[in-house]
Amino acid sequence: MEGPLQAFVHDMDGLGLCPRVEAGLVVCDVVPVVGDRAGSSLLLGVAVEEVSNWPLAPPHWIHLPADVKFRATNSEASSKPGWLRHSRNCAGWGDAPAAVCWHAHLQAVLGEVVG
Amino acid sequence: MSRSFSVAMTERTHRALGAVLVRNDLQEDVCLVLYRASTGATRTTALLTSAVPPADADRAVHGNASVFGGYILRGAERARDDGCGLMFAHSHPEAADWQPMSGPDREAEASYANLVREITGLPLVGMTLATGDETWSARCWDVGAGSGVDCTHAENVRVIGEQLCVSWNEDLCPSPMTSTKQERTVSAWGDKCQSDLARRRVLVVGAGSVGMDVVARLAASGIRRLTVMDFDIVEEKNLDRLIGASQRDVRLFWPKIHVACRLALASSTAERPQFEFSNRSVCEPEGLSLALDHDLIFSCVDRPWPRAVLNSLAFSDLIPVIDGGIAIDTNRRGRMLNATWRSHVVRPGRPCLACNRQLDLALVTPDRQGDLDNPNYIAGAGINPDTGGQNVSVLSASVSASLLAQYVSFSVAPGGIGDPGPIQYSLSSHFLEHRDDPIRPHCPVEPTEAAGDARPDLSGVDPSAEEKRQIATVVDRRTRALRWADNRVQAFTNWLDRR
Numbered sequence: 001m002e003g004p005l006q007a008f009v010h011d012m013d014g015l016g017l018c019p020r021v022e023a024g025l026v027v028c029d030v031v032p033v034v035g036d037r038a039g040s041s042l043l044l045g046v047a048v049e050e051v052s053n054w055p056l057a058p059p060h061w062i063h064l065p066a067d068v069k070f071r072a073t074n075s076e077a078s079s080k081p082g083w084l085r086h087s088r089n090c091a092g093w094g095d096a097p098a099a100v101c102w103h104a105h106l107q108a109v110l111g112e113v114v115g
Numbered sequence: 116m117s118r119s120f121s122v123a124m125t126e127r128t129h130r131a132l133g134a135v136l137v138r139n140d141l142q143e144d145v146c147l148v149l150y151r152a153s154t155g156a157t158r159t160t161a162l163l164t165s166a167v168p169p170a171d172a173d174r175a176v177h178g179n180a181s182v183f184g185g186y187i188l189r190g191a192e193r194a195r196d197d198g199c200g201l202m203f204a205h206s207h208p209e210a211a212d213w214q215p216m217s218g219p220d221r222e223a224e225a226s227y228a229n230l231v232r233e234i235t236g237l238p239l240v241g242m243t244l245a246t247g248d249e250t251w252s253a254r255c256w257d258v259g260a261g262s263g264v265d266c267t268h269a270e271n272v273r274v275i276g277e278q279l280c281v282s283w284n285e286d287l288c289p290s291p292m293t294s295t296k297q298e299r300t301v302s303a304w305g306d307k308c309q310s311d312l313a314r315r316r317v318l319v320v321g322a323g324s325v326g327m328d329v330v331a332r333l334a335a336s337g338i339r340r341l342t343v344m345d346f347d348i349v350e351e352k353n354l355d356r357l358i359g360a361s362q363r364d365v366r367l368f369w370p371k372i373h374v375a376c377r378l379a380l381a382s383s384t385a386e387r388p389q390f391e392f393s394n395r396s397v398c399e400p401e402g403l404s405l406a407l408d409h410d411l412i413f414s415c416v417d418r419p420w421p422r423a424v425l426n427s428l429a430f431s432d433l434i435p436v437i438d439g440g441i442a443i444d445t446n447r448r449g450r451m452l453n454a455t456w457r458s459h460v461v462r463p464g465r466p467c468l469a470c471n472r473q474l475d476l477a478l479v480t481p482d483r484q485g486d487l488d489n490p491n492y493i494a495g496a497g498i499n500p501d502t503g504g505q506n507v508s509v510l511s512a513s514v515s516a517s518l519l520a521q522y523v524s525f526s527v528a529p530g531g532i533g534d535p536g537p538i539q540y541s542l543s544s545h546f547l548e549h550r551d552d553p554i555r556p557h558c559p560v561e562p563t564e565a566a567g568d569a570r571p572d573l574s575g576v577d578p579s580a581e582e583k584r585q586i587a588t589v590v591d592r593r594t595r596a597l598r599w600a601d602n603r604v605q606a607f608t609n610w611l612d613r614r
Binding site for chain 1: 423427469475476477478479480481483484486492495555556557558559560563571572573575
């Protein structure tokens with residue numbers, strides 16, 4: 001059995017999100033399909049330590065560059081300089097594979113980005 | 116202290132093995148099975164995974180069965196490739212009860228023990244199925260090497276299905292004597308059942324309003340090997356529900372397990388109870404390791420992280436978990452609208468806690484990181500800490516009753532009916548509903564069945580457990596003196612109870 005980090009990276013790679021580990025984060029390129037930034041690639045990350053439960057439990061905090069704004073958010077400083085982490089609950093796994101549900105969650109989060 | 120050994124399998128595996136080992140012509144047969152190890156604090160369990168049935172050329176059946184080396188070699192190489200150990204099973208047609216090893220049985224298993232360990236890196240496990248009553252016996256060839264190789268006999272073999280069926284090694288776990296104190300209990304389900312239940316290692320995680328009640332009733336039923344795990348201390352806000360706790364427990368900063376110990380010893384009807392009380396969290400590696408020593412677990416906790424850990428163990432380590440909880444709905448003026456309580460046995464073949472909507476996996480990571488206790492996070496997330504968590508002692512008794520009813524069905528199978536599946540009781544209409552939440556097609560927990568030590572590791576440092584243990588340990592001199600006096604009074608009460 002592969003470890004949770006490898007499994008997460010493998011799953012993100014399968015979605016074409018080009019995952020790599022930077023500053024304690026697994027960083028991916030995601031192109032939002034809705035919202036103000038629809039169509040342009042955004043860099044986001046999740047903490048490696050939060051991936052340790054994958055796929056039994058999803059990560060919680062979404063790390064984004066500080067210039068990415070939301071109308072309402074619960075954010076704190078990120079471990080990556082110049083970034084913030086935003087509290088976002090993934091609404092369960094549903095009936096699809098974990099990676100697909102996680103991608104849908106990321107799309108929902110990025111759909112809220114303004115400006 | 117030497118480690119004990121046990122074997123666990125699902126009913127599906129038991130049936131697959133039975134299909135090979137139980138022959139219509141009443142001859143002996145053999146079958147290989149892969150296993151994974153589950154290493155607890157004091158016990159190692161071999162979790163059977165997939166059978167490697169013999170081809171005709173793999174053995175000769177002549178009343179007894181003689182296995183050929185090529186079959187063992189093939190099985191061992193497959194086990195090595197899958198990161199597993201190898202189990203060698205044979206049948207004793209029409210026999211009953213735990214089987215002692217005959218000379219030829221011992222010789223056959225010993226002759227392959229070194230080879231199998233050499234190839235797989237894990238000791239050979241031998242098992243015998245007494246086909247007369249489907250009792251298993253087992254041993255692990257983990258002592259010595261070469262011509263001095265020897266085995267550790269298992270204390271029990273567990274088959275997990277609609278019912279938890281346990282085969283007992285009478286030499287290691289002799290049937291406890293029943294006494295007049297248990298007369299009514301034994302008359303309800305018989306000597307054999309009482310003897311089985313009394314020997315099981317049962318763990319209650321969480322000594323709150325439900326857990327404390329469960330502990331007292333299990334102890335009263337005659338269980339000998341009961342463990343209670345809780346790191347929390349008794350607080351004033353617990354006293355409206357924590358039966359058995361008093362203001363003195365609050366004043367003396369006693370841990371909840373102290374109250375559980377008092378209650379369990381006072382309620383116990385077992386002759387020599389072997390109760391253990393742990394101030395660990397099941398989320399900590401030590402707590403998880405202790406949990407793996409048990410045959411059955413009661414989950415009486417409401418936090419997402421420990422529930423996720425227990426949910427995982429039910430599948431990865433084949434330890435059934437009896438779980439439940441209560442939700443009370445109130446309106447904005449605080450009036451009760453309804454209360455619902457649910458109970459379910461979490462095990463392979465039934466939906467996991469996430470599939471049956473009793474665990475929000477999204478909350479596991481924030482709980483593990485301490486966010487759900489962080490005032491800044493709570494304020495930022497707009498969570499009102501005063502909402503939720505409503506409970507009343509007169510209803511928590513219904514939750515514990517529901518859990519215990521699941522326990523009886525799963526263990527005793529009254530009328531031949533075992534685990535009833537998830538059930539929900541609605542207080543306002545007094546309606547009992549059998550829930551049929553399906554196992555989700557991509558459930559991440561189900562594929563970890565029998566993973567054992569290769570399970571996804573959800574354990575880690577639990578800061579809230581460390582904090583509570585610190586409060587319970589670091590007390591002033593006056594409290595220490597009062598605790599000493601309290602312990603003396605308790606010791607005298609226990610002595611009177613045991614006379």
